[in-house]
Amino acid sequence: MDQELRESYRILEKRLFHEGRIVTPSFNAKNNMFPFFQAIGLKPFLTLNKPICPIFVVEFYHSLEVKRNEEDIPYIEFKLGQFTFTLTPSRLSQILKTPHALETFYTSEWSLNSLDDHANSNYFGPKHDIVKMAITTLRTTRAQLLRDLNKLYIDDIHPDLKGWELFFKETFFCFIDKRNKVKACTAYMLYYLTIGRKFKFTSIIIYRMEEVIKKRKGLMPFAILLTRLYNNILDTNPQAIVPIARFTYNEHVIDPLDIL
Template sequence: MPRATSTDISLTKSYIPKVSKIPGISPTIAKFYKSIENRNIHEGRVVDQAYYKSNNIERLFTNIRFDCLFKINEPIVPRFILDFYSQVTVQTDEYGYLFISFMIQHEFITLTLAQFGQILKIPYNGQAVFTNEWDLASLEYSQETEGPYSTDLPTPDDIRRLLELERVMVDRTIKSQTVTLTPNQILTKELSPDMKQWEELIRENVFGLGGHRDHLPACLAHMLYCVVAEEQYNLAYFFVKEGGPLKIKGTGRVSWAAPLII
């Protein structure tokens, strides 16, 4: 029986059984696991204190409990994340409440969204919406209009006005074609230098590091709006709807799995 991992993360790489060495395992699966089972997701890379103490980041982020984004400092073994999220499910009850269910050491566990947020130490109430789209108008189309997560969202005009965006270009080349941007499609270069730091901090710890970093996803623009407006934002809802840290993609967000897995 392995020792409790909750107080001994640093040694998990040595005593957790190697998936890649299980007799008869698929070569494809073995190759996938082998590249990650001997390392941690986080091995010392944290947000520099000078960074989050500049440009009002600490004060504004703390006001809406986003200070959790610059306090991540826990080494996590990828094997735990894969084992956990390979069987986690998200359900909705008859009243519209979200529940997260999973199994650890043969024990079936179900958490409410509030419990999920409390364990992960992230905000679990406030404005709730999820969309993968770039255009700000997609927020309205994606919001829940009734139930426990019904949200009175800001309009695209509200977001653009509060973020004090300045259109720097109208046309953009996408796949060798010139496309005219709509007012609701925001480029990261339209953010002020201070707000660009906020955007980087949120993107690296909430969103994947891949994709197009030259434009601002609608949900990220909404989060920045909440920071400036000091509106609470339901980060737990976003993670669950977005799929949370369900994939190993070299992202900072996988460390949110830590409190549940160890």
């Protein structure tokens, strides 16, 4: 791909929804993902393959607020017309079908050292060396040996885990920047996956959403995942969808229910 075409795609990436990565049966089989995701309660993420409702995603992020209770636990509020929805991590876990475990962590930093002073550092569990030993291969080239030991790159990750790393990045965090590097919290997610240890993914989603709305730029993440939330609202409180249920496009009336 020539540079001009590459830049045009990069501009588009910054203005689009981020649906996430769809897992095909062949990808699942090649990376042997099923038993590991089943062990940590994230098996439903391997079947994410639903059309999104763009106007719902836009309305969701337009009104989204991340708040905290008296125990400093984050929760979200958003509006649809005159209706306000409040979702705690536990309720969101039920809707999105994610495990409601005790351990949670999130950081946008790249270095593993950044986790040492993190507010939730007690949840990161083992020392960094144990994590690196479990998910990486030995560095052999001169370029690799000159790197910071606490910053991981894609070519550091064990070949069997590269598919998982891609899936976490695309579906869980919806990152497109620095594709050759691995986020610190992604490294721990890979480690937890390999040892079958559950973590509270819903809180990670909320932290990531908070990061996105604070920046007010970039992609709107979790578009496919939010389809589950949209369907839940349709089932439990359909009148809340009425304000956004019909909109016009090129003089034709489109019903989002049709694309779901």
